[in-house]
Amino acid sequence: MKTKFLTALLLGSSVLGFAGVASAADVTLNVESWRNDDLAIWKDKLIPAFEAKNPGIKVVFGPSSPTEYDAALGAKLAAGSAGDLITCRPFDKSLELYKKGNLADLTKLSGMENFSDVAKSAWTTDDGSATFCVPMASVIHGFIYNKEAFEKLGLKVPETRDEFFAALDKIKADGTYIPMAMGTKDLWEAATMGYQNIGPNYWKGEEGRLALIKGEQKLTDKDWVEPYAELAKWKSYLGDGFEAQTYPDSQNLFTLGRAAIYPAGSWEIGLFNTQAQFKMGAFPPPVGKAGDTCYISDHTDIGIGLNAASKNADAAKTFLTWVASPEFATIYANALPGFFSLNSTAVKMEDPLAQEFVSWREKCKPTIRSTYQVLSRGTPNLENETWVESANVINGTDTPEVAAEKLQKGLDSWYKPAK
Amino acid sequence: MAAASKRPFPWHIGVFLAPAVLVYTAIMILPLFGTLQLSLFRSVEQVQTFVGFDNFRTLFTDPNWSFNFCNALKNNVWFFIIHMVVQNPIGVMLAALLSSPKLRFTAFYRTAIFIPTILSFVIVGFAWKLILSPIWGVAPNLMGLVGLKSFFTPWLGKEEYALTALSLISVWQFVGIPMMLIYAALLSIPDEVIEAAECDGITGWSQFWKIKLPLILPAIGIISILTFVGNFNAFDLIYTAQGALAGPNYSTDILGTFLYRAFFGFQLQVGDPNMGATIATMMFLIILVGVCFYLFLVQRRLRRYQF
Numbered sequence: 001m002k003t004k005f006l007t008a009l010l011l012g013s014s015v016l017g018f019a020g021v022a023s024a025a026d027v028t029l030n031v032e033s034w035r036n037d038d039l040a041i042w043k044d045k046l047i048p049a050f051e052a053k054n055p056g057i058k059v060v061f062g063p064s065s066p067t068e069y070d071a072a073l074g075a076k077l078a079a080g081s082a083g084d085l086i087t088c089r090p091f092d093k094s095l096e097l098y099k100k101g102n103l104a105d106l107t108k109l110s111g112m113e114n115f116s117d118v119a120k121s122a123w124t125t126d127d128g129s130a131t132f133c134v135p136m137a138s139v140i141h142g143f144i145y146n147k148e149a150f151e152k153l154g155l156k157v158p159e160t161r162d163e164f165f166a167a168l169d170k171i172k173a174d175g176t177y178i179p180m181a182m183g184t185k186d187l188w189e190a191a192t193m194g195y196q197n198i199g200p201n202y203w204k205g206e207e208g209r210l211a212l213i214k215g216e217q218k219l220t221d222k223d224w225v226e227p228y229a230e231l232a233k234w235k236s237y238l239g240d241g242f243e244a245q246t247y248p249d250s251q252n253l254f255t256l257g258r259a260a261i262y263p264a265g266s267w268e269i270g271l272f273n274t275q276a277q278f279k280m281g282a283f284p285p286p287v288g289k290a291g292d293t294c295y296i297s298d299h300t301d302i303g304i305g306l307n308a309a310s311k312n313a314d315a316a317k318t319f320l321t322w323v324a325s326p327e328f329a330t331i332y333a334n335a336l337p338g339f340f341s342l343n344s345t346a347v348k349m350e351d352p353l354a355q356e357f358v359s360w361r362e363k364c365k366p367t368i369r370s371t372y373q374v375l376s377r378g379t380p381n382l383e384n385e386t387w388v389e390s391a392n393v394i395n396g397t398d399t400p401e402v403a404a405e406k407l408q409k410g411l412d413s414w415y416k417p418a419k
Numbered sequence: 420m421a422a423a424s425k426r427p428f429p430w431h432i433g434v435f436l437a438p439a440v441l442v443y444t445a446i447m448i449l450p451l452f453g454t455l456q457l458s459l460f461r462s463v464e465q466v467q468t469f470v471g472f473d474n475f476r477t478l479f480t481d482p483n484w485s486f487n488f489c490n491a492l493k494n495n496v497w498f499f500i501i502h503m504v505v506q507n508p509i510g511v512m513l514a515a516l517l518s519s520p521k522l523r524f525t526a527f528y529r530t531a532i533f534i535p536t537i538l539s540f541v542i543v544g545f546a547w548k549l550i551l552s553p554i555w556g557v558a559p560n561l562m563g564l565v566g567l568k569s570f571f572t573p574w575l576g577k578e579e580y581a582l583t584a585l586s587l588i589s590v591w592q593f594v595g596i597p598m599m600l601i602y603a604a605l606l607s608i609p610d611e612v613i614e615a616a617e618c619d620g621i622t623g624w625s626q627f628w629k630i631k632l633p634l635i636l637p638a639i640g641i642i643s644i645l646t647f648v649g650n651f652n653a654f655d656l657i658y659t660a661q662g663a664l665a666g667p668n669y670s671t672d673i674l675g676t677f678l679y680r681a682f683f684g685f686q687l688q689v690g691d692p693n694m695g696a697t698i699a700t701m702m703f704l705i706i707l708v709g710v711c712f713y714l715f716l717v718q719r720r721l722r723r724y725q726f
Contacts, residue, residue, distance in 0.1 A: 067663070071683035074690065097691055100465065185576045187666045241553020243576025244666065249554050271443075314556050372687065384664060384680075386529035392668050397578060413483055 027315040028058045030083030041335040050322055057315045077102045084310040086135035088303035090122035091372045092140040104306040107131045111324025121299040121341035133303035134323050137339035140266045140357045141197040141297040147279040149177050149260040157283045158215045164286040170236045171260045179237035181259035183245025185306035188388035193263040196297050196369045198285045199264040205295035205367035215372050215417025219408040228393045228400030236396050266357045269338030298366035378414030385410050445575045457696035473696040491677040494582055499650040501586035510597025518605040533595035544659030547588045551575055578670040589656050604638035637721050644713045651706050674702050
């Protein structure tokens with residue numbers, strides 16, 4: 001009886017002791033993310049590459065769904081159960097976390113020097129003194145088109161708006177293809193793929209965006225209403241029942257070859273490559289007249305930061321430095337064509353469609369989405385309202401002027417630009 | 420003698436009640452008071468400060484909040500009306516049909532009609548989104564088979580139809596509950612009452628109106644109040660079918676989705692737990708008033724029959 005008890009005790013303590021040793025040697029870093037689409041890339045490519053170089057540090061990628069991420073992360077941070085590394089949304093969501101003390105200051109992290117100020121702008125305090133996330137990638141807006149459809153109908157890639165609408169008319173007249181695959185059901189398609197896609201050409205990219213923040217321009221100005229007027233014209237080129245067409249519907253319509261043009265974000269490239277059976281090309285948002293400077297939305301979309309409450313801060317910093325390295329950038333940009341590295345070192349990409357998108361960086365001036373910095377801090381939220389109004393304009397519920405007026409009124413109710 | 424007549428303190432009652440009371444207090448009553456408390460505070464420079472009823476003032480007078488609140492309340496009332504007008508009569512009708520002794524396969528019908536009730540909202544929302552989809556949905560083709568194709572519109576994407584369409588989906592899902600409750604009430608009507616009615620020459624429809632309906636009125640009352648509470652707490656179906664912004668143009672925004680956006684935030688909108696709690700408190704009060712109205716004014720006037 002007594003010996004049995006002793007054996008059990010010894011056995012138990014040895015097991016516990018062993019577990020203790022194992023956990024002391026291996027640090028496990030948990031990554032919070034909304035990119036559940038990237039699970040395979042992290043598991044098969046990124047994490048093994050990092051772990052091979054850094055024995056003793058294990059990384060676990062634990063994504064949640066994009067729509068639930070912010071609420072779930074907030075709850076986890078409040079409860080103290082959030083992971084060591086936190087994938088950062090651009091701008092205010094992350095700034096808020098930094099101000100609350102949930103994200104650590106990474107200004108002095110080695111590797112940060114690999115990024116330009118513009119690349120870091122999404123995760124830097126308003127006064128520019130502290131940076132709290134390592135920029136991972138940006139996405140570029142434009143249009144993806146079905147090359148076979150264009151060849152069959154003898155269309156050439158449009159460069160100006162007139163050519164663009166002429167092409168749409170021709171596709172519509174032919175009737176084989178739906179001219180443009182986009183729906184208004186999910187609202188954000190209309191705003192993100194529509195308004196923010198074609199808008200920079202009207203409001204001259206950064207120039208207009210910064211003027212809006214400074215209060216020198218208003219959403220009711222010509223430059224900001226005209227993109228809505230163009231969106232309103234899109235209505236007749238969308239498929240039947242576009243009011244109830246969801247984002248996945250639009251993706252499927254295009255990849256099944258039923259639609260000719262898809263207003264896109266570059267993040268689609270990976271999925272489209274595996275789904276579409278035809279050749280695809282891409283063109284940037286058409287400009288007013290030939291020779292005009294083109295502007296593209298090259299939106300800083302995703303970064304990664306350190307949970308200030310992390311017990312493994314040193315290991316986490318090692319990981320973040322690796323994320324800031326060209327090695328990570330190369331693996332990431334090639335594994336996820338369409339998510340372009342913000343690293344100053346040029347990254348070689350294999351995918352032709354991704355190369356096409358990134359080539360616009362050379363000829364066009366990049367900007368970010370107009371509603372993201374500063375302007376979506378209050379109630380009503382400008383980004384959400386832009387979703388609703390963009391869909392309203394396409395549905396014909398509101399005229400471009402009324403939509404712009406509503407947005408400006410909402411913004412005026414809480415935003416007082418610094419004079 | 421006197422000592423014997425004095426009963427010992429009934430400890431066993433306390434012991435039996437304790438688990439339910441403790442669990443209910445921990446997961447229902449405490450959070451409820453937490454919500455009420457949260458609605459009286461506001462975060463000022465990251466510190467929770469007591470502001471009295473300021474949040475309620477903002478909700479009712481600030482046009483940015485009051486417009487959305489009124490819109491959500493109005494939509495919620497319409498959501499409830501559709502349920503009362505469509506779900507409950509259909510439930511009563513189905514129950515009356517099922518309790519008819521001539522009908523065969525009652526067990527099958529009963530189960531088939533009840534099954535949607537036990538399905539998850541996510542499945543229901545997704546399935547109906549696909550059925551009604553103008554691109555892949557079966558609805559346009561099915562309507563085409565009976566020559567009604569021209570009546571098809573993308574209902575879920577049209578401002579004027581979306582809320583009604585969603586209400587009807589919810590009716591489809593929950594019609595099993597009134598059916599079951601009323602079915603049970605109908606079965607509990609003693610045969611003697613029916614036979615007596617038949618002897619007096621009351622048969623068919625007039626038997627239903629004059630004998631059965633008065634006897635099942637208390638059950639209909641209970642169903643109405645359950646529907647009321649359920650509808651004003653609804654969220655899931657709208658969220659799964661239309662998303663948190665309850666489009667198009669907020670036309671399907673009900674109190675639940677409005678609360679969700681305020682409390683948890685959405686996309687770039689940062690969540691505001693205090694305003695969220697304020698809306699939650701209003702929902703609680705609306706439901707409380709509705710239930711009290713029923714309990715004190717309606718239920719007491721309902722005649723009950725004892726057999």
